[in-house]
Amino acid sequence: MRWRHLDRSLVVWILLAGALLLLVVNPLARLVWSSFQSEAGAFTLANYAAAYGRWRYVEALLNSLVIGLAVGALCLVFGVPMAWAVSRTDMPGKGLVWAAILGTFIVPNYLGAVAWILLAGPNAGWLNRLYKGLTGADAGPFNIYTKTGLVLVMASYSFPYVFVFTRSALDLISSEMEDAATTLGAGILRTTLRITLPLTLPAIMAAFIVSFLEAIALFGVPALIALPGRFQMMTTTLWEFFEFPPRVQVAAAYAMPLLGITALLFWLQQRIIARKGYVALTGKGGERRLLRLGGWRWAMLGYCLFVTSLSFFLPMLVVLQAAFAKAWGRGFSLDNLTLGNLKFVLVSQPITRAATVHTFVYGGVAAALALGLALAIAYIVQRRLVPFGRALSYVAMAPFVIPGIVLAIGFYAAYTAPPLAFYGTAWILILAFTTRFLPIAYANSEAALRAINPELEDAVRILGGGRLMAMRRVVGPLLKRGLAGAFIVVFIPATRELSSAIFLYTTGTQVLSVLLFDKSDEGNFEYLSAIGLILVVGTVALVLAGFRLVGRDFMLRRTTA
Amino acid sequence: MDIKRIAITLGLSLLVSTAPVAAFEGEQQLYDAAKKEKEFTWYTAHYGSETAAAVCSGFEKKYPGIKCNYIRTTAQVAYQRLAQDMKANLAVASVFSSTDVSHHGRMKQDGWVQPYRPKNLSELIDTFKGFNDPDGLYVATAAGLVLITYNTTLVQPKDAPKKWTDLLDPKWKNHVSIGHPSFSGYVGTWVVQMRKLYGWDYFKKLELNKPRIGRSINDTVTMLNAKESWVAAGPSATTLQSRDKGNPLALVYPEDGAILMVSPTSILKNAPAPNAAKLFEEYLLGRECNEIMVKLREDSVNKHVKPLPGARSVAEIKTIRPSYDEVEKGIPEVKELFRETFGI
Numbered sequence: 001m002r003w004r005h006l007d008r009s010l011v012v013w014i015l016l017a018g019a020l021l022l023l024v025v026n027p028l029a030r031l032v033w034s035s036f037q038s039e040a041g042a043f044t045l046a047n048y049a050a051a052y053g054r055w056r057y058v059e060a061l062l063n064s065l066v067i068g069l070a071v072g073a074l075c076l077v078f079g080v081p082m083a084w085a086v087s088r089t090d091m092p093g094k095g096l097v098w099a100a101i102l103g104t105f106i107v108p109n110y111l112g113a114v115a116w117i118l119l120a121g122p123n124a125g126w127l128n129r130l131y132k133g134l135t136g137a138d139a140g141p142f143n144i145y146t147k148t149g150l151v152l153v154m155a156s157y158s159f160p161y162v163f164v165f166t167r168s169a170l171d172l173i174s175s176e177m178e179d180a181a182t183t184l185g186a187g188i189l190r191t192t193l194r195i196t197l198p199l200t201l202p203a204i205m206a207a208f209i210v211s212f213l214e215a216i217a218l219f220g221v222p223a224l225i226a227l228p229g230r231f232q233m234m235t236t237t238l239w240e241f242f243e244f245p246p247r248v249q250v251a252a253a254y255a256m257p258l259l260g261i262t263a264l265l266f267w268l269q270q271r272i273i274a275r276k277g278y279v280a281l282t283g284k285g286g287e288r289r290l291l292r293l294g295g296w297r298w299a300m301l302g303y304c305l306f307v308t309s310l311s312f313f314l315p316m317l318v319v320l321q322a323a324f325a326k327a328w329g330r331g332f333s334l335d336n337l338t339l340g341n342l343k344f345v346l347v348s349q350p351i352t353r354a355a356t357v358h359t360f361v362y363g364g365v366a367a368a369l370a371l372g373l374a375l376a377i378a379y380i381v382q383r384r385l386v387p388f389g390r391a392l393s394y395v396a397m398a399p400f401v402i403p404g405i406v407l408a409i410g411f412y413a414a415y416t417a418p419p420l421a422f423y424g425t426a427w428i429l430i431l432a433f434t435t436r437f438l439p440i441a442y443a444n445s446e447a448a449l450r451a452i453n454p455e456l457e458d459a460v461r462i463l464g465g466g467r468l469m470a471m472r473r474v475v476g477p478l479l480k481r482g483l484a485g486a487f488i489v490v491f492i493p494a495t496r497e498l499s500s501a502i503f504l505y506t507t508g509t510q511v512l513s514v515l516l517f518d519k520s521d522e523g524n525f526e527y528l529s530a531i532g533l534i535l536v537v538g539t540v541a542l543v544l545a546g547f548r549l550v551g552r553d554f555m556l557r558r559t560t561a
Numbered sequence: 562m563d564i565k566r567i568a569i570t571l572g573l574s575l576l577v578s579t580a581p582v583a584a585f586e587g588e589q590q591l592y593d594a595a596k597k598e599k600e601f602t603w604y605t606a607h608y609g610s611e612t613a614a615a616v617c618s619g620f621e622k623k624y625p626g627i628k629c630n631y632i633r634t635t636a637q638v639a640y641q642r643l644a645q646d647m648k649a650n651l652a653v654a655s656v657f658s659s660t661d662v663s664h665h666g667r668m669k670q671d672g673w674v675q676p677y678r679p680k681n682l683s684e685l686i687d688t689f690k691g692f693n694d695p696d697g698l699y700v701a702t703a704a705g706l707v708l709i710t711y712n713t714t715l716v717q718p719k720d721a722p723k724k725w726t727d728l729l730d731p732k733w734k735n736h737v738s739i740g741h742p743s744f745s746g747y748v749g750t751w752v753v754q755m756r757k758l759y760g761w762d763y764f765k766k767l768e769l770n771k772p773r774i775g776r777s778i779n780d781t782v783t784m785l786n787a788k789e790s791w792v793a794a795g796p797s798a799t800t801l802q803s804r805d806k807g808n809p810l811a812l813v814y815p816e817d818g819a820i821l822m823v824s825p826t827s828i829l830k831n832a833p834a835p836n837a838a839k840l841f842e843e844y845l846l847g848r849e850c851n852e853i854m855v856k857l858r859e860d861s862v863n864k865h866v867k868p869l870p871g872a873r874s875v876a877e878i879k880t881i882r883p884s885y886d887e888v889e890k891g892i893p894e895v896k897e898l899f900r901e902t903f904g905i
Contacts, residue, residue, distance in 0.1 A: 114783065123736065123788065123789050123790070124787060145773075223776045224775075224780075227744075227905060230774070231905070239743065240743055242637050242641060243743060244661055244664060244667070246640065246644065326806055326807050327803070327806045327807030327808040329785070329786030329787075329803070329808035329810070330807060330808065330809060413645075413648075416645070416649040417649060423649075423651065503641070503642060506602075506630075506632065507630035507631070508630075515610065518610040521777055522779055523781075523782030524609070525783060525786065526806065
């Protein structure tokens with residue numbers, strides 16, 4: 001039988017395509033279709049005319065594009081040097097830096113935005129008051145309600161993507177290539193810029209795309225900063241279409257060009273990296289030694305602490321003050337201190353506890369599903385096991401760019417009617433989170449796999465092992481640390497995902513993000529901060545424990561005892 | 562919670578338990594029928610999540626055996642969810658409460674709701690009676706006020722604005738906080754009413770003071786607490802809740818009238834639990850529920866339930882409010898004007 005000789009990859013391909021069809025194509029197709037539908041269901045282009053017929057709608061879209069690019073660029077400036085320092089140098093305080101980056105990633109971004117309003121509000125921001133106190137000036141220099149302010153806040157919360165992606169890639173590069181450069185007379189800087197970082201280009205570009213897309217699709221932060229700053233973003237404009245009477249079809253039409261932009265970015269990325277090789281990990285094994293930076297390691301630590309101060313330590317000061325304050329508007333004072341907020345959200349409100357459990361379970365399952373799926377697709381695409389693999393990868397990247405609120409509508413349409421009646425169960429949330437963050441998992445997996453030389457798997461196959469064995473025994477262990485990172489960059493966004501959750505949860509499936517958003521909507525900053533604090537402490541502990549389990553960096557095993 | 566608040570709460574609950582509670586006619590039959598339905602779901606945008614939870618558990622205590630499930634979100638999200646349910650032919654919610662009256666008007670038009678005239682209507686504060694649907698398809702069950710709020714560490718009571726036009730005084734330049742009519746029905750109604758009283762010129766002059774424009778009306782509470790703004794056009798309930806914790810906030814009931822927000826409740830035609838829904842609507846108008854609401858600083862709609870110290874009853878102050886038609890027609894208009902004037 002000829003079938004026996006066919007690689008089982010075809011079956012796998014069909015399974016994966018089926019999964020993508022269910023998770024991505026089905027809801028997205030419904031959205032595309034609805035963007036061409038009138039209220040009565042007839043074909044029309046009127047939605048596009050309504051969505052792009054006004055200059056301010058177009059202007060908001062342009063604002064989002066420009067700000068998204070700026071955020072992506074700033075994320076690279078923040079994230080790449082830090083990833084390099086943590087992965088490849090002897091910089092001190094790595095644990096602290098890593099914990100602060102994790103913390104940054106966990107804090108819900110609208111909580112961070114409120115904290116930044118307190119820090120850099122033009123009238124009464126703490127930093128402005130400090131500046132005035134020190135210099136005697138009338139006004140402080142900081143104003144968060146500007147485009148620059150918005151870029152800074154959004155980049156502060158997105159650069160962890162760059163850090164995690166780049167670090168995973170750097171962890172796979174052995175020191176041999178750097179040694180070669182050094183032997184030929186290049187210094188540390190030249191080696192890093194010409195050898196090390198270019199090898200991680202696929203990862204860096206993937207991270208740039210993810211940060212850019214997230215900046216475009218974010219609602220909470222622009223609502224808090226752009227509106228008072230008197231400019232519109234795509235997501236704040238999108239909200240208009242949900243006003244009464246809601247025009248879901250127009251909203252869908254408005255979000256459609258983003259799919260095109262994603263495809264374009266992705267295509268650009270492929271073009272840039274297609275003709276070069278990025279294989280860092282070969283069968284010859286490798287070893288990684290830490291670069292000795294000398295006095296510069298302190299400068300590097302200074303930079304890391306500067307960035308994490310912006311993203312974590314400074315906002316955390318505000319959050320801590322509010323979480324332990326009876327009334328945060330009264331500021332610091334001893335008689336204003338209380339444990340009541342923490343007690344209230346932990347003990348008195350049973351719903352918070354249930355929601356915490358849901359959040360972690362749904363996020364964990366969704367992250368595992370997304371990662372498994374992403375890895376399988378990335379592997380098939382990378383190793384060119386099937387024709388049209390590229391198509392799969394476009395589909396896998398598509399959902400991220402559709403704003404969650406619009407995506408939720410597609411989900412609702414896709415999963416409320418038989419045969420997929422998931423509404424009211426946890427599955428609709430889990431599947432929504434899986435779909436929404438599949439692109440992050442995919443971008444990460446693809447960049448990671450690109451670094452592994454296929455000869456390793458070929459060796460397994462020559463020795464009689466199957467592809468699955470190659471994945472289980474060779475690729476898996478090699479990627480273990482990188483995958484732990486990938487799990488985090490999917491798990492954490494899933495725990496804070498709001499915009500799709502708010503439409504899909506029901507009684508009994510509440511998640512923390514919805515509770516948090518309610519608190520922010522109610523101006524209840526004390527409880528909001530208390531929940532935020534619990535989230536940060538809990539998740540950082542969980543993640544660090546997880547890393548213990550995963551084990552040490554295998555390439556460093558020879559140099560660290 | 563400080564001792565004073567506990568004492569007040571205890572005192573109130575004693576009052577409640579000793580005072581005879583007026584049961585309405587047919588309560589027992591309705592309760593018996595509702596018990597067979599076991600549970601019902603309530604989509605609500607009326608108050609914060611804590612108040613919604615307290616209202617629900619109050620109901621479960623009063624009528625054991627019926628479970629109250631609530632989905633508390635903003636008005637737009639609540640309506641969008643319901644619209645999706647309807648499109649998918651799903652019967653999930655039995656009771657629907659939006660803060661946007663046009664939602665209820667539209668639901669009536671689309672035939673999504675069923676009529677019910679609660680027996681407890683006699684308990685409703687008279688001010689609200691004119692807002693109920695003449696055909697009984699929605700009934701006012703919650704209220705709120707938009708008024709002037711300020712930070713007491715920055716503004717002395719004697720200097721605080723007394724009426725809406727005082728917000729135009731140049732001394733508040735860069736220190737006024739307001740919400741956005743596109744994101745908040747409260748703000749939208751306030752803007753419609755201001756235009757009705759003072760013409761659109763009011764907002765052109767307000768723009769000279771460069772107000773800080775947030776999203777929801779509750780954002781003004783954050784702005785005042787952060788000292789980023791000194792005075793605001795803010796909500797009564799959220800501001801008082803924050804003040805009860807000790808935040809330096811105060812209310813002014815404007816001389817030219819606080820804007821009264823009336824929020825209705827409807828029973829859905831396809832309600833899976835119609836009897837529980839009716840019983841719940843009675844409960845929303847009754848004393849127990851309104852006692853719970855005033856404790857959490859929401860305004861009472863029951864004429865026998867008075868607010869806690871620091872707030873005044875809607876029945877006693879000057880309130881103003883555009884009619885339903887004015888709101889429905891006016892809000893889309895003022896959104897456009899607002900964008901023109903404030904550029905956002």
